[in-house]
Amino acid sequence: MTTPTATSTLPGRTVSLREIGPARRGTREDEVVVAVSPAFAGHFSKTIVDVPHAEVLRQLLAGIEEQGVTARVVRFRDTADLAALAHMGAKLSGSGICVGILSRGTTIIHQKDLPRLSNLELFPQSPLLDAAVFRMIGSNAAQYAKGESPQPVPTRNDQMARPRWQAKAALLHLKEFECIEAGRGPVDVELVFESSNAG
C-alpha cells in the first residue's frame, strides 16, 4: 500500500475562494463543475491526511484542463452531504459532470442524470487520496464530460485506515456540518492562490 505524501508538493501554498456570485446552470458543454463543501478552503485548509486544499484544487483543475476541458469551481454552503452537493453540482455543470469534494478529501464523480445516491466513481477512503489521485480524478471527470468512458481511477484499500482515521473523520464531519449555512445557495468562486512563508 502506498502512503499519501502529504505536503510533499508546494508546501506553504494556500488558496482562498473568493465568491463571485450565485452559481447558475453552465452553458458550455465542455465544462466540469468542481463542487466544494462549506468548510473547504475556508474553515479547513487541508484534507484528513494534510494534503493542502490548494494542492487538491490545483491537481483537480490540472487533470481537467489537460483533457482540454474547462473547470468551474462552485462552493456549496447549505449542505455537506457529498452525494447531494455533487448531484446538484452536476445539474449546474454544462456537461452534466461534477467532481464533488468534502474538506476531509472524500471525493465523488457524479452525473446529472444518475440517481442522487449513485455515482460514476466514488472515493470513500479519504486518507488514501493524494495529489496523484486527485489529478487522475480530474482527468477522468473531463473524459466523462467529453462523452468518453475512461478506466476508473484504481481504488485503494487499507484495513488499518479505520484505527488511524475513523474518529478523526467523524470529528471533521461534525465540524463541517457546523459550517453549513442553511438557505444559502451555491456560488461561483474564484481561486486566489497565495504563497505563505510557513513552509
Place this chain on the structure above:
Amino acid sequence: MTSTAPRTGTAPRQSLRTEILEARPVNLDGFVEEWPEKGLVAMESAFDPAPSVRVEDGQIVELDGKTRDEFDFMDTFIANHAIDVASAERCTAMPSAEIARMLMDPRASRDEVLAVTRGLTPAKILDVVKLMNVVEIMQGMQKMRARRTPANQGHSTSARDNPVQVAADAAEGALRGFAELETTLGVLRYAPLVAIALQVGAQVGRGGVLTQCALEEATELELGMRGITAYAETISIYGTESVFIDGDDTPWSKAFLASAYASRGIKMRFTSGTGSEVQMGNAEGKSMLYLEIRCILMAKGAGVQGLQNGSISCIGVPGAVPGGLRAVAAENLVASMVDLECASGNDQSFSHSAMRRTARAMPQLLPGTDFVCSGYSSVPNADNMFAGSNFDTEDFDDWNTIQRDFQVDGGLRHVREDEILQARDKAARALQAVFAHLDLPPITDDEVAAATYANSSNDYPFRDVLSDLKGAQSVMDREITGLDLVKGLEAAGFHDVAENLLTVLRQRVSGDLLQTSAVLTADFTPLSAINDPNDYAGPGTGYRLEGERWEQLKKLRHVTSSTNPETEVG
C-alpha cells in the same frame, strides 16, 4: 501497510527515548477529544436523559423524560414492544446501585436479574452500567451470557472471491472450532458460489457448523430460504430515528425482515454498535452507549433472539475516545442482561498495536460470551472482505496459548497439520464434485492441490471470473437449493458431508435454532439458552474449562514432553 505518513517538520530535538516511543505502533492509532454536545463521547454525557417511566391504562406514556406525544419512533417501538409494562415503574424506581450489584452478585440468579431488567428503560440501563467498572462488567457478563458454553465465530472470505479458497478455509476454520462461519464478497454477484463453498467446506471441517453470507438484505434472505446459508446476521439497526431513516428503514421494517427468517426456521440476529450514529453525523447529542442501548432494546422488542454488537465496524470511534472500550464491554453486557444472544465484536481491524488488540478482547474472552468474536478472521486479513478483523490466521497460535495460559475457552483449539491438510483437501474435492454436479465452472485438480497447502488467495491459480459470474447467476436462475448440494455430495461419494448438510437443513423444520444463542454441536444437538442455560452462581459453578475440552486446549504447536524432554508432545 499503514495509511499514515510519518510525522515530519522542524520540531525541536527529541530524546532518543521519545523517538522510540514515537515509532511504536500504538502511535499510529487515532485518538480524539470528547465532544459530548455532538455525541462524540463514550458513555458519560450530561446530555443523556435521566431515567423515568410512567404507565397509564397498561401503556407506557412517559419514557426517559419524554411524554408519548414527544416520542420518536425508537421511543414508540421500545415503549410498545421492549419494556415489560407490568414491572416497568417498579423496576425503574429501584436504585441503580442495587441493580448493578445484582448483576455482579453470584447469589442473585440470572433469572432474578432478568425479572428486573425487562422492566428497565434505556436511560435506566445506562444509569446502571455507568456505575460499573470494567471488572464488574466482566463479572456481570460471566453470569448474564445466555448460553452456558462460550463459542466463537469466524470470517471466511477471499480477496478474489475464490470459492475454492473459501471452501478450504471454511473446513480448516470449522476444524479449529468456529461454531459459526460467515462470508461476504468483493464482487457481490459471486455470492451464490461463495456461499455454496462456505456451506460445503464448513460441513467437511465439522458437521453442524452454521454458515451465513452477508449481502444486501433481499439476496441474503433468499439464500437463507433456499438453504444455501444457515443463518443471518448483518441486519443493521441504529439508535436514532434520523440515521434509521437515512437507511430507508424503520424498526418495523427490520422486525418484518426478522419475521421472514423466523417463518423458515432460520436463525438470525441483528447488528448494531456504539459509534455508528456519531459516525453518520446524527447522534442527536446523545452518548454512544445510550444510543446503543436503544438499539439493544429495539432488537429485544422486535423479538429476534440475538444481536451482534461491540461497536463492530465503527470500533475506530469508541476506540479513539476516553473510556471507549469500557463502553464497548458494557454494550455487550447490556445485550446479555436483556436475555439476547450476544456475538460480541472483536471482528474489525482495531489497532496497530498488538497489545491494544489483545487487551480489547479481554472483557469478552475472560468471562466468555456467546461468540467471543463476531468474526475472527479465519483467513489472512488481506483476504478479509469485512475490511479486516481484530484477529486473523497469524494469531491462531497466540489465541490458543492465551486460552491455555488463563484456562479460558475462546472457542478455538490447536489442530495437527495432517488433520488440517486432510480437511482442506477434502473440502476442495467436495466442492469440485458439487460444481461438476451442478454444471458450474469446473474446479481443476491443480486448484485442489493449491487449496490444500495455501495460505492466501495469492496461492491459488486464477479462476475464469466471467464464467464463474455466469455460473453464479445460473444458481439463482435455476433456483438451486441446499438439497441440490446434498444430492451432489451424495452422488459423488461424499456421503458423510451430504449427511452433515442434510442434518443442518433439517433443523429449520424443528425450529430449534430459533432459540436464544443456539449453535449445533458435533453430534447435531442444538445447544441454546433452553437446554444449556448459563447457571453461573459463583466460584466452582457455571461453565468451567475442564475434562476432555481442557485436555484439547492444553495442546499447542510446541510443548516439550515431560516424560522425554528431548521430544515434543502433540
